[in-house]
Structures are given as C-alpha cells and as structure tokens.
Amino acid sequence: MLNDGSNLNDFKELDDFKEAALELINHYINETKEIHSLPINSLNQNQNKPSYLKTSLPKKGLGLSSAVKIFKQKVASQFVQNYHPRFFNWVVGGRTPASILGDFYTSIYDQIVMLCGYGVSVNLENQTIEWLKELFNLPEDKFCGVFTTGATEANLCALATARQWYGEGFGVNISQNGLYEICSPKIIAGLPHSSIDKSLQILGLGRASLIKITHNHTKLDLVSLEKMLQAHKNVIVVANCGEVNTGQSDDLISIGKLCHKYNAWFHVDAAFGLFSRCDESTKSLSEGIEQADSITCDGHKLGNVPYACGFFFLKKTRYKYLTQTFSTIAPYLSEHCDHPMNTRVANSQRLLALPLWFSLLAYGKKGYQNMIRKQCHFSTLLGEWIDKQDNYELLMPVSFNIVLFRHKRVSSVKENQMLIAKICATKIISLSGTVFDQKPALRIAAANWAIDSHDDLPAVCEALLLGAKNFLND
Numbered sequence: 001m002l003n004d005g006s007n008l009n010d011f012k013e014l015d016d017f018k019e020a021a022l023e024l025i026n027h028y029i030n031e032t033k034e035i036h037s038l039p040i041n042s043l044n045q046n047q048n049k050p051s052y053l054k055t056s057l058p059k060k061g062l063g064l065s066s067a068v069k070i071f072k073q074k075v076a077s078q079f080v081q082n083y084h085p086r087f088f089n090w091v092v093g094g095r096t097p098a099s100i101l102g103d104f105y106t107s108i109y110d111q112i113v114m115l116c117g118y119g120v121s122v123n124l125e126n127q128t129i130e131w132l133k134e135l136f137n138l139p140e141d142k143f144c145g146v147f148t149t150g151a152t153e154a155n156l157c158a159l160a161t162a163r164q165w166y167g168e169g170f171g172v173n174i175s176q177n178g179l180y181e182i183c184s185p186k187i188i189a190g191l192p193h194s195s196i197d198k199s200l201q202i203l204g205l206g207r208a209s210l211i212k213i214t215h216n217h218t219k220l221d222l223v224s225l226e227k228m229l230q231a232h233k234n235v236i237v238v239a240n241c242g243e244v245n246t247g248q249s250d251d252l253i254s255i256g257k258l259c260h261k262y263n264a265w266f267h268v269d270a271a272f273g274l275f276s277r278c279d280e281s282t283k284s285l286s287e288g289i290e291q292a293d294s295i296t297c298d299g300h301k302l303g304n305v306p307y308a309c310g311f312f313f314l315k316k317t318r319y320k321y322l323t324q325t326f327s328t329i330a331p332y333l334s335e336h337c338d339h340p341m342n343t344r345v346a347n348s349q350r351l352l353a354l355p356l357w358f359s360l361l362a363y364g365k366k367g368y369q370n371m372i373r374k375q376c377h378f379s380t381l382l383g384e385w386i387d388k389q390d391n392y393e394l395l396m397p398v399s400f401n402i403v404l405f406r407h408k409r410v411s412s413v414k415e416n417q418m419l420i421a422k423i424c425a426t427k428i429i430s431l432s433g434t435v436f437d438q439k440p441a442l443r444i445a446a447a448n449w450a451i452d453s454h455d456d457l458p459a460v461c462e463a464l465l466l467g468a469k470n471f472l473n474d
C-alpha cells in the first residue's frame with residue numbers, strides 16, 4: 001500500500017484508482033438518471049463542520065482506498081446538491097454530461113495554457129471563444145476573448161483593462177506608474193452585481209468611485225447618466241444584461257450610444273444574460289450589447305459546465321489596454337504580446353475552456369437554444385402560477401430565467417429567512433432570498449440544463465405551498 005510517499009512510482013495504487021473512478025462514474029450516472037426524484041440537502045448555515053475536517057494532517061498517508069472511503073463517508077455525503085435542477089439559489093447552473101467528460105480530460109491531460117501560438121490548448125481556447133461569438137451572435141471581427149475562473153474575475157479583468165484606458169486619457173500609464181498621479185475615475189451603474197464593487201476594491205479605485213443611479217429601482221437612469229457623462233471625462237459605465245434579482249437588462253442600445261458620444265468605456269455584466277442571445281424569443285434582453293467595449297459572461301451558469309469557467313469579450317480595438325494591464329515581464333518569458341501570460345491574471349492557467357468546448361461540440365447551437373428555452377419556459381409557467389396564488393405575489397414580471405416574488409404575510413428579512421428555511425426543509429427545492437425595493441423577497445433562478453417543466457414545476461409548486469403552510473403554522 002502506498003502510504004508514505006516512498007513508492008509513488010510503483011503504480012500499485014492505479015488499481016485502487018480505477019476502482020474508485022469507475023464507482024464514481026456509476027454513482028454520477030445513477031444519480032443523474034434519478035435526479036428529478038432525489039431530495040436536495042438544503043444549505044444549512046448553522047451546520048457544524050464535520051469532525052473529520054478538523055483533524056490534522058496524517059504523518060503517514062492512509063493510502064488511496066482509505067482516503068476514498070473517508071472522503072465518501074465524511075465529506076461527499078454532506079455536500080449540497082447545487083447541481084440539482086431544482087437548486088434555485090443565486091444563479092447556479094448544472095453541468096452537462098459532455099462538460100463533465102471535458103473536465104475529466106482537463107485533469108488527466110493537465111495542460112497549461114501558456115504555449116503561445118503553437119500550443120494546441122491555446123488554439124482550443126481560441127476556437128471556443130470563436131464558437132461563443134457564433135453562439136451569441138457577436139461580430140466575429142470585433143471581439144477577442146479571455147477565459148477566467150468566473151464572472152467575478154471577468155469583471156475584475158475587464159475593469160482593470162478599462163482602468164488602463166482611463167489612465168491613458170490623462171497621460172498616465174497606470175500599469176507602469178500606478179494610480180497615484182491621477183484622480184479616481186467615475187464608474188456609473190444602475191444595479192451592479194456585488195462583484196463590481198469587489199473589483200473596484202481590488203483595483204484600488206475604491207467602492208466610493210461607483211455611482212449608482214437607478215430608475216424605478218431596476219435600470220440605469222439614462223437622464224442622470226448623460227449628465228454625468230457631460231460633467232466628467234473618460235467615465236466607465238457598467239451596465240447589466242440580466243440583473244441578478246430581476247433578470248432585467250439596462251437599455252443597452254441607448255447606453256451604447258451615449259458612451260460612444262461621450263467617449264466612455266462601456267462594460268456589460270452579462271454573467272448569465274448573454275445566453276439570451278442563443279434564442280430569438282429572448283434575444284431582445286441583450287440588444288445593443290455589440291456596442292460594448294467589454295462583456296462579462298459565465299460558463300458555469302447557463303453554460304452548464306462545472307466550476308470554474310468564466311470569460312470576457314473585449315473589443316479588439318481595446319486589446320492594447322489588456323496586454324498593457326496583464327503583461328508579464330521576466331527574462332525567461334516571451335515578449336510576444338499575444339502570449340496568454342500577457343492577457344490574464346494567472347501565469348499558469350488550467351485549460352478552463354475544455355469543458356465548455358466539449359459541451360459546445362456535443363450539443364451545438366441547437367442544444368444550447370433548447371436549454372435556454374426550457375429554462376425560460378419553466379420560469380414563465382412558474383410566474384403564471386405564482387400570479388394566481390393568494391399568499392404569493394410576483395414583484396416583477398418574469399424576465400428571462402428569473403422569478404422574483406414574495407409571500408404576502410412576510411414583513412421582515414428574519415421572517416423571510418424562516419419561510420425559506422421551511423421551504424428548503426421540504427428537500428424538494430432550494431432557493432434563496434433577497435431584498436427588492438425594500439421588501440424581503442424570494443427568487444428562483446432556473447439555470448440547469450436538466451430542468452423539466454413537466455416534472456419540476458408541480459414539485460416546485462408543492463414545495464412553495466408546503467413551506468408556506470408550515471411557516472404560517474409555526
């Protein structure tokens with residue numbers, strides 16, 4: 001048995017590896033076939049850390065099979081099934097079978113995306129970006145793209161690039177000289193996702209540089225935006241395509257025109273909303289996005305690939321700001337500006353594109369169109385059902401894949417949490433709360449490829465009724 005690292009090369013543990021891997025694959029197949037009837041372990045914030053996760057590092061290894069046993073019994077059994085089609089918290093996608101296989105391949109081949117030009121992994125990443133442009137109907141000649149670990153990193157990188165552009169407008173090369181020679185830019189948004197605030201914190205611009213101006217609690221206010229653009233030079237505008245609470249988008253066409261007129265950087269956070277472009281019936285959500293300088297999107301949300309997969313598109317005319325921001329300067333590295341190490345945070349990056357490449361290849365444009373249609377159809381039907389209930393009410397018309405609603409008898413965040421706990425205790429669905437227009441609210445974001453209105457809608461209605469009944473009875 002391999003237990004002290006001294007016999008790592010004798011291959012004996014590969015038999016144990018095979019056994020565990022085959023068992024894992026069988027577990028995945030069986031679970032996936034039955035997923036609609038399986039319960040969901042709800043998120044329990046008060047759950048104690050499993051005792052095994054408090055033990056110290058073993059001096060002598062336990063061997064692969066014992067490690068597998070412990071992992072299965074003590075850890076995996078406690079995992080939350082966030083890949084379940086009725087896990088509706090935040091915007092959490094599932095993972096298609098092809099993408100899981102792609103993820104296996106990613107680990108086994110363990111490619112590093114840094115072999116500029118001649119590396120097949122770089123070519124594969126580029127092809128995936130090209131396919132995504134086709135899927136999203138973005139002008140092929142206008143945009144390039146970079147993979148990230150998710151939308152937060154994509155927002156961070158896009159805003160870092162915009163920061164470099166901002167500096168140039170004042171004659172300062174920020175990547176060379178830092179921020180201290182210029183005043184902070186004005187960044188304007190309507191209802192930005194928290195990852196925008198976080199990016200500004202990290203970038204040294206500060207959360208205070210973000211000015212939020214909304215109209216009717218939902219969208220970036222165009223009149224105030226124009227006034228800000230008239231008053232300030234080189235503004236960075238952050239628009240939503242698919243806001244996390246409401247699923248709504250800002251008026252991207254008008255914002256694009258204003259940004260063009262006043263020389264502002266136009267960034268769009270389309271972490272899940274970009275997928276609206278896959279289908280005729282939803283594409284109006286993202287109309288005008290082609291004018292953006294940078295666009296954030298996630299693969300691990302509506303792309304339905306395993307974590308971590310995000311990407312951002314950048315106008316090719318802005319490419320120099322990207323390489324100025326992320327250039328890696330070392331005597332042993334290539335100075336070629338197209339080198340992957342000059343376009344991203346990580347110098348050594350996992351082949352993040354492969355699971356998505358696999359899924360796009362396996363299901364094509366049609367497959368993704370169908371996935372999006374299923375999710376929107378489910379959300380529309382659920383919205384119609386909620387609209388007919390005595391105790392629940394919709395807070396916004398259903399937009400894209402998000403249903404925002406409330407229980408009429410809930411008047412505080414604490415009560416809302418109690419209701420959520422009762423609904424999740426049914427183990428039929430998992431959902432999260434929010435506050436919208438100062439009201440505690442519930443939100444359901446359909447984002448999983450396996451969602452099925454026929455099977456899942458009656459189950460969701462049952463959970464909402466049962467949870468509300470138990471909440472009122474308490």
Ligand SMILES: Cc1ncc(COP(=O)(O)O)c(C=O)c1O
Nearest residue numbers: 091150151152193195244271298
């Ligand atoms: C609009 C939007 N932007 C950014 C993010 C952050 O995405 P990630 O968790 O992939 O970093 C989310 C996550 O829900 C989102 O909805």
